[in-house]
Amino acid sequence: MIEDERENKMSETQTTDKRAQAKDERAQEAANGGAPRDHPSPAAPAQDPDWEQEAKPKLSKEERTMGLPKEKLRKMMYDMLLGRRFEEKTAESYALGKIGGFCHLYIGQEAVAIGALHALEEDDYVMTAYREHVHALQMGVDPRSAMAELYGRIDGCSKGKGGSMHMFSAETNYLGGHGIVGGQIPLALGVAWKIRYRDEKQVMQVFLGEAAVNQGAFHESLNMAALWQLPLVVIVENNRFGMGTAWERASSLYDISQKASAYAMPSAIADGMDILDVYRVTKEAVDRARAGEGPTLIEARTYRFVGHSMSDPVHGVYRTKEEVEEEKLNDPIRIYANLLADLDTLSQEELEKIDAEVKATAEEASEFAEKSPEPDPAELYRDVYADEDINGRLYFDGRQ
């Protein structure tokens, strides 16, 4: 993957005639005061076959880096690669039966989490859904502790009782993955509310998959976030499939960012395969939230290169091999590696050095997890309530 120096297929500006035409129609319609109610709006097609991003500005390679220090640009590469290699190691351990249960890998989407999280300050808060390993790592969960959690061992970040979907690290303000689609959005609302209530300067960033947009929790939360002007950044990771259901088969409105208009909330589309575009769009939203100017909805258009979970083949039922192969040409790591090479920021040699380093980290994490003990049976009753004895008997009034 890294060795392949093919040009970035996702060329920066490919505005087709068709999209230009759609834009014209949209402008025309706005001028006319909107489409009549009894006709489907041509501005909001149920299906948008063009995946390339309309909103992405035309920037030179230098402009794309926004003057970020070299150190940060390299760290972004390091973080994406660590996420990729960690997930590959996870897949390997899963195949060997070391990891059980439901396990969702992030391979292909790395630019979204890494780009967005780099736009945050140290003490900001983050929540996400169940495809969460890379978010957890990026937020500072030790790879060994994350892997031990996947192995169901006592040294896992949730003592082996949460598993793949429920990592949590209060120390690093990583407030967890969430196993219920859309369930984390109202929680993030509460965190953002607290920031506001205590007059603090942090920002709450919450990630969700595009399929969660159809949950009531999404709409209830967006309404309240906008109503109360909370410091919340909502990032929809649109990888185009809710498990095996394509987005256009699940939503009457293709363009997710438009949903924000129902709540008078600013929105933006980010190219989820371009880490710097994700960073740029997110940074604007984060700055606005921190300045007290309220929430933003971001749609990051991305693609998952692996199955929905470990039990789902990469392709077959709901997408073709050809489609996946074509999308893989847009590998976010390769796109970024090409850019950094062109800008003389990171040589092939340096890239390979980073890769060796993160591979070793992933390997070491799995060795650590392997050696970590399984939880003692007594752990079963621990942390159900605040007070309990070893048999799970509950005493709330001092009786023994």
Place this chain on the structure above:
Amino acid sequence: MSNQRVLESNHPPATDAARQPITFLEAIREGIREEMERDEQVLVLGEDVGAYGGAFKVTDGLLDRFGEGRVIDTPISEIGFTGAAAGAAHMGMRPIVEMQFIDFIACAFDIITNYIATSRYRGSGPQPIVIRGPCGGGVRGGPFHSQNPEAAFFHTPGLKIVYPATALDAKGLMKSAIRDDDPVLFFEHKWLYRRPQLREAMPPEDHTVPLGRASIHREGRDVTVVTYGAMVHKVLDAARALEETDEISIEVLDLRTLLPLDEETIVDSVQKTNRLLIVHEDTRTGGIAGEIAMRINEAAFEWLDAPILRVTALDTPVPYAPPLEDFFLPQSDDIVSAARYLAGY
């Protein structure tokens, strides 16, 4: 919504008020208000809890005292605001969530059972939340405003469930629930809210009642009746009648907290009377009576002189029509018959 404004509005304390007897509803409000004064992390949120003062006026006056930073009127979005409470609880806040009617808690079932109840276990830390609201029938509220959905949550480890029957307990348990580091569902029977007979004077000192502990309302020799909520008062009526007409001595045990269940107090009482009747306003199948009977079967089978019986609502939705609702709900006569049968077994 700034802290400063909240602090400024946070006085004077209400502890020097004359100790007049107050209603069940006022006792709940006093418990909430005292805890909000004691701990500025405590806040109230829900539909119409602020300016309107709550559908039943439980939170009346709190907005004036504590400001809109701590008394939050939300849209009609139970998933959204219950989830927001969970997020705020992660931040060290102690939210009190009002369900305008406890029936609406079903909308937030996911957040409560999947997230809040399991948070500590998953390593996500404590969820010191109180979710409270009016429950129960007898007020012609019909199917969606009369339910007792405690059994739906009784089965969820990680939650605590409180269901008081008296004004003193309502206040004391509310204060304990707010201070508790685990999530507490607080059921307030709306038929009890303003009953003049339930007025009680609150002690001047900080009055708390421990969670997880039942109380004996009336001591007796012949039959133990385990109950909670509004049924406590119907059972007390029945006990008085049986004493007069049949000279049967009923021990009335008010659970007060359903989860965790105070098995010890029930077992002690059954070992004394050797007969057990369980009365609840919730419907029969899958109701809490079944669990209590099983616990006694496991822990005190040898002490029983009679089968365990239960008097409950019938297995239907709560009907609106008054004759139907009265027939649906357990009545004192049903309790008298069951207790009489047990005493003569």
